[in-house]
Ligand SMILES: Nc1ncnc2c1ncn2[C@@H]1O[C@H](COP(=O)(O)OP(=O)(O)OP(=O)(O)O)[C@@H](O)[C@H]1O
C-alpha cells in the first residue's frame with residue numbers, strides 16, 4: 194500500500210520518553226500529525242478520551258478487530274492497543290506526514306503494509322534511568338512498573354529490526370536526532386518521487 198505522505202513509527206519501552214519526544218517534535222513541525230490509538234486500558238492520570246487515546250472496552254476493541262478496522266493492533270502489557278484506519282487513512286491520502294507512537298509488534302505490522310514507513314526505536318540511557326522515569330512520571334502503579342520493566346528486556350531486543358535507534362539521554366539531543374531523521378526522510382522521499390517522474394518523462398520521450 195502506498196500513499197503520498199511520509200509515515201514515521203516511533204516505538205520504545207514504556208517510560209523511555211517517546212510520547213514526550215513526539216509531543217515536542219509536533220510543536221516544532223506543523224507538517225506532522227500524530228495518530229490517536231484505541232486502547233482497552235483505563236485512562237491514567239489526566240488522560241482524556243480522544244486526546245491521548247480513544248478508550249474503549251475489550252469487547253468493543255475485539256469487535257473492531259473483527260470488522261477489520263485496524264491497520265495494526267497488539268496486546269501490550271496486558272491491554273489491547275490499535276491504530277484504526279480512520280485515524281490516519283484520510284490524512285495519508287492527502288499526502289500529510291503522520292507519526293505513530295506504538296509498540297514494536299505494531300511497528301513490524303505497519304512495515305509489512307507500508308514498506309516505506311520509517312521505523313524509529315527510542316532507547317533509554319540505562320535500565321535504572323528507565324525505571325526512575327516510570328517512577329517519576331507518578332501515574333503508574335508499582336506492580337505495573339515491574340511488569341513494564343520486565344517486558345522492556347524483550348522490547349529493547351527488537352531495536353535491531355528498526356531503521357533508526359535514538360538514545361534519549363539528554364532530551365534536547367534526542368529531539369534533534371528525531372528531527373534530523375524526519376528531515377532526511379522527507380528529502381529522500383521527495384527525490385525518489387522526482388526520479389520516478391523523470392523516468393516516466395524519459396519513457397514518454399522514447400514512446401514519442
Ligand atoms: N531525556 C529525558 N530525561 C529525563 N526525563 C525524561 C526524558 N525524556 C522523557 N522523560 C520523562 O520520562 C517520563 C516518561 O516519558 P514518556 O511518558 O514520554 O514515556 P513513553 O515512552 O511515552 O512511555 P509510555 O509508553 O508508557 O507512554 C516522563 O515523566 C518524561 O517527562
Ligand SMILES: Nc1nc2c(ncn2[C@@H]2O[C@H](COP(=O)(O)O)[C@@H](O)[C@H]2O)c(=O)[nH]1
Pocket residue numbers: 204205206207230231234265266267269270274275276294295296297298299300
Ligand atoms: N501496537 C500498538 N501499540 C500501541 C498503540 N498505542 C500505544 N501503544 C503502545 O503501548 C504501550 C503502552 O502504552 P501506555 O500508554 O499504556 O503506556 C507503549 O509501548 C505504546 O507505544 C497502538 O495503537 N498499537
